[in-house]
Amino acid sequence: MNISEDELEQRLRRLFADERLDLPPPPNAGTTIVAGARRRRRRRQGVLAVTGVAAAVVAVSGGLTMVRLHAEDGTAVMSADGSSLSVKPPENLTAGRQPESSVPGPTSTQDIEVSAPPASPTSRASRPPSAQPPSKVSPVLSGPLLDPDGFGTIKLGMSEAQIAAQGVTLGDAQTGASCTVYSAQGSGVPASASVVISKAAGLVVVTPDAVAHTAEGVGGGSTKAQVLAAYPAAKDEPGGVVAPVGAAAFHFRLAADRVVQTSLMSANQDCAG
Numbered sequence: 001m002n003i004s005e006d007e008l009e010q011r012l013r014r015l016f017a018d019e020r021l022d023l024p025p026p027p028n029a030g031t032t033i034v035a036g037a038r039r040r041r042r043r044r045q046g047v048l049a050v051t052g053v054a055a056a057v058v059a060v061s062g063g064l065t066m067v068r069l070h071a072e073d074g075t076a077v078m079s080a081d082g083s084s085l086s087v088k089p090p091e092n093l094t095a096g097r098q099p100e101s102s103v104p105g106p107t108s109t110q111d112i113e114v115s116a117p118p119a120s121p122t123s124r125a126s127r128p129p130s131a132q133p134p135s136k137v138s139p140v141l142s143g144p145l146l147d148p149d150g151f152g153t154i155k156l157g158m159s160e161a162q163i164a165a166q167g168v169t170l171g172d173a174q175t176g177a178s179c180t181v182y183s184a185q186g187s188g189v190p191a192s193a194s195v196v197i198s199k200a201a202g203l204v205v206v207t208p209d210a211v212a213h214t215a216e217g218v219g220g221g222s223t224k225a226q227v228l229a230a231y232p233a234a235k236d237e238p239g240g241v242v243a244p245v246g247a248a249a250f251h252f253r254l255a256a257d258r259v260v261q262t263s264l265m266s267a268n269q270d271c272a273g
Contacts, residue, residue, distance in 0.1 A: 139213075
């Protein structure tokens with residue numbers, strides 16, 4: 001059966017216009033379409049994110065490889081574990097040579113911390129025992145105190161009458177041309193002593209019978225080194241050491257390098273020493 005093209009077109013039009021071929025959309029067709037579009041959008045975003053992370057990993061690997069190659073010439077050192085970075089400045093720069101440009105750090109979402117070299121504790125070497133300051137020698141305080149200007153209440157320059165006024169008795173006189181030697185005792189002196197009185201200058205020498213000590217802690221048993229330490233201006237004299245103190249001087253008689261007698265002598269005197 002042969003039909004013309006016009007008749008065929010008319011039959012097709014009637015067929016497509018038949019209402020029995022219409023398919024009504026389901027009630028949730030709109031929601032389903034929107035959900036499907038959202039899923040497709042999330043898939044595209046996930047693909048883009050994975051692609052970005054892969055690119056970052058490639059960049060980090062390339063950056064670390066560059067750092068390793070750069071470290072071979074001794075100009076930089078970086079750790080490749082991604083946790084620390086140590087940079088050492090160039091050590092062989094010469095005049096006219098510019099420092100090489102630093103390698104840029106790799107781009108990554110992980111922070112790279114710069115590690116500083118551990119601080120070395122300051123060494124405190126203790127001084128050897130020989131360098132330690134010597135312990136201070138205990139001063140000698142035994143025996144009566146002999147002052148640089150007198151003994152007890154009697155002072156250098158006093159006359160016989162002035163000494164007697166201090167409650168001191170002068171006895172056993174040994175008279176010389178210009179001076180007299182007495183033994184002095186009484187409440188005015190800490191202990192009995194031998195004194196020398198000049199007619200012109202008064203009391204010029206005091207020598208306690210017991211080994212006296214000075215205010216500087218030098219007395220019976222002190223060594224010559226201790227005397228020199230207490231009196232830097234002290235000098236040797238026959239039988240001992242003389243130490244100037246103002247207008248007078250201490251005379252330390254030594255035996256076996258130790259003080260066995262202490263005398264006070266005025267610098268202004270005309271008696272025999």
